Amino acid sequence: MLEFSIIARRGGFQLEVDSLFLSEWTVLFGPSGSGKSTLLRILAGLDQPGRRGPERTRISLDGQLLTDLPNGVALPLGQRKTSLVSQHPSLFPHLSVIANIEFGLRGWDRKSRKARVDEMLELVDARALVGRRTMDLSGGEAQRVALARALAPCPRLLLLDEPFSALDSSASDSLLTRLERWLPANRVQTVMATHDATDAFATHAAVALLVNGKLEALGPAHQVLEQERQRLLGRIGGR
Amino acid sequence: MDWQAFALTLRLAATTTVILLAVAVPLAGWLVLSRSRWRGVVEAVAALPLVLPPTVLGFFLLVLLGPRTLVGRGIAAILGHPLAFSFSGLVVGSVIYSLPFAVQPLVAGFTSVETAYVDAARLLGASSMRVLVSLLVPLARRSLLVAAVLSFLHTVGEFGVVLMLGGDIPGATRTLSIVLYNQVENFDYVAAAQTSAVLFALSVLALTLVYASWRPRGGRRA
Numbered sequence: 001m002l003e004f005s006i007i008a009r010r011g012g013f014q015l016e017v018d019s020l021f022l023s024e025w026t027v028l029f030g031p032s033g034s035g036k037s038t039l040l041r042i043l044a045g046l047d048q049p050g051r052r053g054p055e056r057t058r059i060s061l062d063g064q065l066l067t068d069l070p071n072g073v074a075l076p077l078g079q080r081k082t083s084l085v086s087q088h089p090s091l092f093p094h095l096s097v098i099a100n101i102e103f104g105l106r107g108w109d110r111k112s113r114k115a116r117v118d119e120m121l122e123l124v125d126a127r128a129l130v131g132r133r134t135m136d137l138s139g140g141e142a143q144r145v146a147l148a149r150a151l152a153p154c155p156r157l158l159l160l161d162e163p164f165s166a167l168d169s170s171a172s173d174s175l176l177t178r179l180e181r182w183l184p185a186n187r188v189q190t191v192m193a194t195h196d197a198t199d200a201f202a203t204h205a206a207v208a209l210l211v212n213g214k215l216e217a218l219g220p221a222h223q224v225l226e227q228e229r230q231r232l233l234g235r236i237g238g239r
Numbered sequence: 240m241d242w243q244a245f246a247l248t249l250r251l252a253a254t255t256t257v258i259l260l261a262v263a264v265p266l267a268g269w270l271v272l273s274r275s276r277w278r279g280v281v282e283a284v285a286a287l288p289l290v291l292p293p294t295v296l297g298f299f300l301l302v303l304l305g306p307r308t309l310v311g312r313g314i315a316a317i318l319g320h321p322l323a324f325s326f327s328g329l330v331v332g333s334v335i336y337s338l339p340f341a342v343q344p345l346v347a348g349f350t351s352v353e354t355a356y357v358d359a360a361r362l363l364g365a366s367s368m369r370v371l372v373s374l375l376v377p378l379a380r381r382s383l384l385v386a387a388v389l390s391f392l393h394t395v396g397e398f399g400v401v402l403m404l405g406g407d408i409p410g411a412t413r414t415l416s417i418v419l420y421n422q423v424e425n426f427d428y429v430a431a432a433q434t435s436a437v438l439f440a441l442s443v444l445a446l447t448l449v450y451a452s453w454r455p456r457g458g459r460r461a
Contacts, residue, residue: 046358078364090355094377103373104363146359153363 023206030210089146104153120148139166267345268371297403348382
C-alpha cells in the first residue's frame, strides 16, 4: 500500500498529486511531459523538495513513513526498500553483469548472494549474458540486467520508468507476464510509468492517469483508458 | 649536476603526491557528492593556492610553523625540531601549494561520471564512501593519473614556498629549482643549463605519459 501526497515545482512545471495505490501493480499512464519520471524520482527519494516555497512530500509504504518533508523525515535511499529502473539502464560499465546484480547485496553471505543472483538471472532470462562485458550488451539486454540488479536486494516497492522501451514487444510481453506473477508472490508493490497504452493493457494492473502534473483518474485499465483503447482499436481497424 | 638535490626533489615530489592523493580523492569526492552549503567555501579554499603568490603562502607557513605560534611550538615539542627549515616542513608546504593541482582534475573527472550511475548506486544502498571508491574512482581513473602527474610536476617546480619555508639546506631543503637559482646567481650558466634540461625533460616526459599513452577506449554504452 503506497500512500503519497506531493507538491513539487520543477521550473515552470508543477506536480501536485495526492493518492493511495492499493493495487500490487499500478500503471502510471500519461503523455510525455506529464510528470511521470518526476513523480517516480520523488517516490524513490532521489528528488526532494526545496527548503522554501509550497513544496512538500509525504510518502508512506505499508504504513511506514518514508518521507515527510519539510517536517524532517527522509529515510536514506538504502533504507527505503525502494528500487527504480529507468529507461536508461545505467549499468555500471566497469563491472561485470554478476557484479552489477550483486551491487546491492552487500552484507549478504556468499552462498545466499549467489543464490539470489541466480534467481534474478532466471527471472529476467539473462543467464546467457553472464560472460558478456556490460558495455557490449544491447539496450534490451542491459534493461533486463538493470531490472535484476534493482530486484536483487528484495525491495518492497519497485518503480519502473518505461523500463521495457528497448525490448521488442514479444520479449517485453513475456517479461511482463513473468514479473506479474513473481512480484506479488514476493510481495513487491510495483508502479510502472508508461506512455504506451499497450503496456497498460498487457497487465491486470490498476491504471493511474497523470496529466499535466495531476492525477486525473485511478481505476481498472478498461475504465481509465477507455478512450485510449478506442483510439488504438480504431488505428488497427478493429471494433 | 647536483644529484643530492635531484634525489631530494624526487623524494619531496613523490611524498607530496602520495599524501595529496590520499587527501584530494576524499575531498574531491565530498565536493562532488555533498549538498552541504559549505561546498562552495571549501572549493574556494582548495583553489586558493592557484592564485596566491607562493611567497605569501611560504611566509604564512613560516610564521605558522615557526616558534612564534602555538601550533609551531606544539609541533616542535612533538617532533623535537621545528617544521620550518626541515624536509617535513617542505612536505607540508608542498601539499598545500599543490592541492588544487590534485583536487581540480579529480573534481572534473568525478563530475563527468554520469549522475545516473550515482543515483543507481545510492538506491542500492551505497554510502558516499562506496560511491566514491567503487564508482567515481574507477570510472574517472584517468583523472587520478592527471592529478598525480600534475601534483608531482608542480612540486618539482616549486620555488617560492621552498625558499621561504625551507631555506637552502643541502640534503634537507635544497631542491633542484633552488640549485638552479644558485647556479644563475653564480653565473655558472653551463651547470644551470644542465639543471634546466633535467627539469624540462622530466616535465615533458611526465606530460607525454598523461596525454599520449592513455586514450579513451571506444564509446560508452549502457
